[in-house]
Every structure is written in C-alpha cells, then in structure tokens.
Amino acid sequence: MSVLSPKSVLFTMLAVLAGLVSVSAIAADTPLKVGFVYVSPVGDAGWTSQHDAARREMEKALAGKVVTKYVENVPEGADAERVIRELAQSGYQLIFTTSFGYMNPTIKVAKQFPKTYFEHATGYKTDKNVGIYNARFYEGRYLAGIVAGKMTKSNIAGYVAAFPIPEVVMGINAFTRGMRSVNPNAVTKVVWVNTWYDPGREREAADTLISQGADVLTNHTDSTAVMQDAEAKKVYAIAYHSDMSKYGPHAQLTAVTHQWGAYYTKEVQAAIDGKWKPGSIWGGIREGMIRMAPFNPVVPKDVQDLVNRTAADIASGKFHPFTGPLSDNDGHERLAAGKVISDDALLKMDYYVEGVQGKLPATK
Amino acid sequence: MIEHAITLFALTLAAGTVLVFAALGELVTEKAGVLNLGVEGMMLVGAVAAFIVADQTGHAWLGALAGTLAGAALSLIFAVLTLSLLANQVAAGLALSLFGIGLSAFTGLSHVGHVIDPIAPLALPGLSDLPVIGRLLFAHSPFVYLSLLLFALVQWFLFGTRAGLVLRAIGESPQSAHAIGHKVIAVRYGAVTFGGACAGLGGAYMALAYAPMWTEGMTAGRGWIALALVVFANWKPWRVLAGAYLFGAVTLVQFQAQAMGVDVPSQFLAMLPYAATIIVLALISRDAVAIRRNAPASLGRAFHADD
C-alpha cells in the first residue's frame, strides 16, 4: 500500500487539523495549574487550614481558569525540595509554599525551573521567579491585646506559645503593648510548649496559666485545645489563625484570623494574565490579610469601638503598634518616644517588651 | 499555696490518666510475653472511633465504648500477624502504628472540625464543693476514676487470680505452660486484645474529655511514652501509675516554672520529664535480680506449638 494514498493523505490532513484545533483550544482554555505545599494536614482550624480555605476561595473566584492541587504533611527538611520539584515537574505553573522551612528548598527548585513561578510564605529570600508574602500578624495581636486588657479582672493574660521565632515573639509583644495601652497594670505570662501541635500539651499549658491567675488566654500553636480549655474552665480566650467560636462559644472574645484568599486570587489572576512579578508583600489589616472575628457580645460596645478605631488607624498608617517609647522587660529603652519601629527591627525582634514576664528562651 | 498544690494535683491526675490506660493495657500484653509497639496507632484509632460515635449519636459514653472496641479490633491484626503467623513482634507493632495513624486520619477526615459535648469532670452535689477534700477527691474526670478502677482490676487479675497466674506463666515460659496444657495462643490473643482495648480507651479519653476534638495524630506520641512507662514500671501495675503521674507532674511543673518566669531556656525545661524518667529508672534498677523476676522472660519471642 502506498504511503501517499489519497485516503491516507485525507486522514493525515484531518488528523493535523484536529490537532491544530485541539492545540488552540488548549492554549485558550487550559486552566492555570496552581500548587500548594502544606506543612500539616489541612484540618479545620489553624495555619494550614487558613491557607487551604484561601485556596478554595481563589479556586471559586477564578472558577474554570485554575486547577489547584495541594500536598499536605510535607516535613520541613530534605523532603520539601522533592515535593516542590515534583509539582513544578508536573506542570504546576504557580506554586505557593506555605511554611517558613520551605524557604531554601523553594529557592533551590526555582533555579531549576526558571519558567515556573513560586511564592513563599513568611520567608525573606527572593529570586527572579520567587516572590514572598507574609502578614502583619502583630497588628491583629495588638487589637487582641486591647480586648484582653479591658476584659481581664486579674490583670494577668496567659499566652501559650510554640517556638521563640520572631513571628511569635512579635505577637507576644504586640499583644502585651495593646493590653497595657488600656490597662497598664496587666502582665502577660508565657508558656512555651516547644511544639506547633500537641492538643494535650497545649491544654496542659493553658491549665497552668489559668492556675497562675490568667483569666484571658491566647495562643500561638496550631490546635483548638486552648480555646476549648478556656471554655471548659470558664475563662476568656482570643483565638489565633482561625475563628474558633464554635469551640468556645462563651470563651472566645474575638479572633485574629489570617486571610490569604484575596491575595491568592490576585496573584493567580496576574499569572493567568501573564503579568506575574515576584513581589515582597507584608500585608496587614489594610490589605485585608488580617481580620478580627466578630466580637463576643460580652465585649462592651465602647471596647469594640476602640478596637475598630485602632484598627482603622493602623490601616491608614496613622498608628503603629510599636511606636516609642518602647522598653524591653529588662528596662532597656529599645525605641525613643515618638519613633516608629522599622520593619527590619520588627523582623529581628528577640526581646520581650515591658509587661511580659520572664526571659525569652534561647537568646544570647 | 494549698490551693495551688490541689490544682497541680488535679492537673497531674488528668495528664497522667491518658498514659495510665495505655500503659496498663500494654503491661498485661507484655506480661503474657507479647511486645506490641503499636500503642500509638491503637490509641489514635480508639480516639477517632470514640469521636465519630460520640459525634453521630450524641452519646459520649457510647463513644468511649466504641473507642475501646476499635482499639481491640486493631490489635487483632497484630495478634493474627504475630501469634498465628509468627511475624516479628517489634516490626509488626511498628507497622501497626503506621497503619493505625493512617487509618484513623482517613476515617476521621469527614469529622475534623466537628464539636461534641465533652465528658465533663465529676460534679457531685455537695461532695465536689467540699473545701480541699472536694477538689482532691471528688472533682476529677470520670475517666480518672475509671483508670484507677482499671488499675485495681489489673492488679487483682494478675496477682490474685488463677487466670492471672496462667497468663504470667505463659509470659515466663510458654513451652512449659503449653506442656501442662494451657492454651498459650488463646491467652496471648486475649492479652493482646485487652491491651488494644485499653489503648483505645486511652485514646477515647483524649478525644472525648482531655482535648475534646478529632485531628490527625492528636495523641502526639503519648503511645510511645506509655510503652516506655511499662518498662519504667518494671511490669508492676502500681509503678505504672507512679510513672504516669511522675511524667505528668514534671511536665506541669516545668510549665509552672515557665509561667513564673524562670530564666532557663524552655527547651531544657521540656527535657525534664524525659530526663527524670531516665534518672529514676536508673536509680530503681539497681537490683538486677528483682528486675529479672518481673520482666516476662519470653517477651517478644514468638511461640509455636507443633500440633
């Protein structure tokens, strides 16, 4: 049979035509593949849960234009690099790596996949195709502190904290400054549990703080245990990461929630439009990355108003939670009156401010 | 001061009880000569089953029962592998942990984020409100009393009944026990299942009362500590209690120290419960003969009767 029989020519032409049609269809309609790497299981509340809620929000907002995929439970360390690379290799064009420990792996993979876009949460290293994003969690912490300062009767707030990294220390300090701005006698007691996630130990830490007189709790760990313990022991608590009112309907005064959805939508849209650029975003209340959950009705109206006013002032730039005078809890002045702390100094914060009890663990 | 001591006492009991359940069960398993390292997996499966049933039915105690049964059911896998198929116990136990962690995470997926009515601490009218005594004796979680009951039961069974004697004899020398007509494999099946049930109950206590929720891996390694406690206890039930409360107390005391602002890096404080267990074990293990007397001589060895 001749290779160039009329029939085969026809077939070939048809095939080519079909191919062309399908290729152009892909070019127009192929959704952008967006990957996410999570450090823990998604869960219902907590750090990863907020990122996943945002992923779904973005997917909904850009329905039809994106396909998303996440990989959960990826340990920080040698494995992260392979997972990130695997996503890039499988054709994911924009990859969000949502934990600090993914920083160096993200940078390494980005060098091997120059056409893929990467965004790393909470780190500080960027590249031609690596952007970073983070939120000014401390702004919400300051507002939480105001609520705590107004609601505490014992003038002791309890703080269950995971690891003494700047983000956590910043939160403790902002909380304490917010609290003491309305109640100069109040102090913060801190218990470090040395884990991000262990409901039992978080509860034990909360119990400890309550036994030492704390009547408002907050935490920087990943489970709902502190909120639930506050509910059971009839003290107040301010949730972090997620709104936990269903775990502590009476206990939760408000919550400092992380909102990444709008940011993800914006970045993915930019990538779809071919306009993505590596950014360095440190957004806060103004950008909508930090939002306070609805107040518990026990929080008096004037306190709610004060919080809302302060939030507006922070958003407009009229007020910064770390405005001098600022002393550490050894009595050394860290910032003169009227001065506003620099972002750099914030990111390197390794001291407790006045009003926090104890010494920061593991500093020189 | 007294007030503080009472609070610490109550918190210690609450923290230690998770370990007491799991460790007492494992103690019975080991006394029969079987080493099941799958405690963490069995606890998690117990926790998730308890939570799901409590969530679905609204009856938390029904959940506790489900957790117990689920722990027992999972341990049967281990029993079949090691007792009938003579697989290596150490490896099978570790594989059971891996499997249980995955199974619990998978079955619990649709229940993550649900809220249940937890099993609250006892509140006996009149009694619980008594000054000092009330909080010392009558205001703990029902699980605390249950765990003490379990302790009494295990102690009585092992050292006060004929069946307990047989179980210990089998742990000592299955060959001799078999030779005089005891059903080694059947008894070991029972001991493994009992251990699984207790671990499941411990998990249920976590998910229904201690940290009333379900999330993946919520026992956070307590199964391993429970295993270590059996060794610590030198296979004596009362020392399981002592070890569990010691471990709980040291954890809480280091938290108390932190909250008071002690100037020691928290990592060093967090090492204390582990270091304390090692040091105490070293101090009480001096008498080699006594240890050999208590440790089940056939622990971890497979047994096969050729009939």
Place this chain on the structure above:
Amino acid sequence: MRIALEARPEPSRLMAWASPLLAAAATLVAGFMLFSLLGKNPLDAFFVIFIEPVSTRYGVGELLLKASPLMLCALGLAVGYRANVWNIGAEGQLTIGAICGGGLALWLPQLNGAWLLPMMIVAGAAGGTAWAAIPAWLRTRCNANEILTSLMLVYVATLGLSYLVQGPWRDPEGFNFPQSSMFGDNALLPLLLTGTRLNVGFLLALAVIAAGWLFTARTLAGFRMRVAGLAPCAASYAGISAKRTVWIGMLVGGATAGIAGVGEVAGPIGQLLPSVSPGYGFAAIIVAFVGRLHPLGIALASLLMSLLYLGGEAAQIGLGLPSAVTRMFQGMLLFFLLAADVFIGYRLRFRRSPGAGAIPAPAQGPTR
C-alpha cells in the same frame, strides 16, 4: 482435617526468596480493593505509587538518597538486635550526629572540604556513638532497660537541636529564624549523579552495608554477637561477655545513625534545622526486620521503604489521595511482608490428628 503450621527442619531457601513475592501479590490484591473502594483506578494507582517515582533519573536519585539514611540506621540497629540489644533511639543518635557534624561545618567554615567532610563524618559517628553510650552505660551499670532510655533520649536530642538552632547556632543573617547558616560548598557531600541530589553519602551507606556483612559473617566479634542473641546462656558459658555485647550492639547502632545524621545535613538539607529527619531512626527499625536483620535484606528493604515514601507523595500529587491513605497502604504492605516470612521457617500442613511438643520459633524479641 485442619490447617496447621509445621516447623521446617531448616529454613527454606526457596521461601526466603519467594516470600516477598507472596507479599507483593497480597499487596496487589489488597491495594486493588482499597483503591477501587476509593474510586481510583487501581492500575493507575499502582503505576503512580510504584513506577512513576523512579521513572526518571532524578527519581532514581531521590530513591537512593532517601534509602541511604535508612540503610545506615537499620544496619547499625540490626547488629544490636541480633544480640538482643534493643536500641530504639536511632532517631536521637542521628540527631546528635547531625549536631556534631553540622557543628564542625559551622565552626570551620574556611577549612578545605577534603579535610572538613571526613572530619564531619567522624564527628557525627562519634556523636551518635556517645549518645548511644548513655543507654549502654545505664544498662551495664544500673540495669536500666535500654528500650526506655534510648527512646527518651530521642526527645532530649531533638530538644537540644531545637535549642541550638534557636539560640547559639542561629544564623545571624537569618532574621532570628530557627536555623543555622547554610553550609559552604566545602561542607557539602559531592554529588554522584548530575541533575539529582544523590551524593557520596550513598556510597558511604553501601560501604557500611558491606562492612556490616563482613562483621557479622567473618569476624569473631560478629559471631559472638550472634551467639549472644541466639543462646544467651551458651554465650555466657563460652565466655562471651554480656556487657561487651550490649556495648558493641549499642555503639555500632549509634555510630551508623550518627553518620546518617551528617549525611542529611551535609547532603540534601545543607544546614541545621530544628528537625533534620522525618523519622528515619524509627522507620529503620521496621527496615531492619523487613530486611531480616541481614545486610543485603536491609539494603533492599531500605529501597522499598524509600519507594513507599516517594510513592506516597506521588499519590497525593498524581491521584489526589490524602496522605492518610498512603500511610494505611504502607502499613498494609509491611503487614504482608512480615506475615509472608512465616513460610521460611514453617510450612502449611493439612492434618487429622494433633501431635505434641512445642518448638521455639526462630524469631527473636526483646528480653533480658
């Protein structure tokens, strides 16, 4: 008539090879059911989990890279296990090895790699050995059971590393995040395969496997360890010191785990992090037994375990299966592997009348 197991007069050589195949068949059947239940095409699932991860050069590199620490830890543990020395703290010994090796890299950033790397490996091995010496000493001096002490020391080691990277060894340029500076190229193990992350650490693991085989099969000390494990009484009559056995069993495990720790920080990680291992020290215990405590078996079991890790990730990306499912699947596969080994020492018999007599099984477990 009933089915019973009957002890073979001697272990079957045929079944030693056939039993993994039996396990594989069982896994295929069970996996077929599991994935069908989950609404996935089982063939796709098997392909994604077992084939795809190693279908590229990079994938093969990752397989060997991840198998290396498992091989190292498991081999060292097996030396102890054969003699009934129950070190379950390889994870902690690995961590201390990483601290010691990594510490050298941080202290001597200028030193030439030809000097620095061997020093790091020696330091790591020494660190792991020292950490394992604590349970060994407590056991021989105070009778303290090494199961407890070695496990508890895992937590202590992890907290120690956490302290170091959050305190004195924190990267001064690192915005106070809990990690050390990145190591210089002089402190990184050279790559073996371009385009992959596979480094000479793998050769080291192979060398240790070979050494392990020599030790067990060809040296007097190895023979003594085996005797001590199989027949403790006979061993003591023959003048084999029980204490010596404990020391050797613990220290060898510590040394290889320590080397594995260096391999991680000087390999794929390249710095000290609060956590340097996703549980290699514990996974290695399973590897040791699935590998039947034999160096060659351990090498194969490490590869399998490594493949299971990679397959689990691939199943998340390629099939959208939650990480929970792959853990279950891994557990199942291990069950089958362990169960199938019964046919090495036993055969099925269909019989009418019960016999008598108890024969102790070949498998060993912890005892004192």
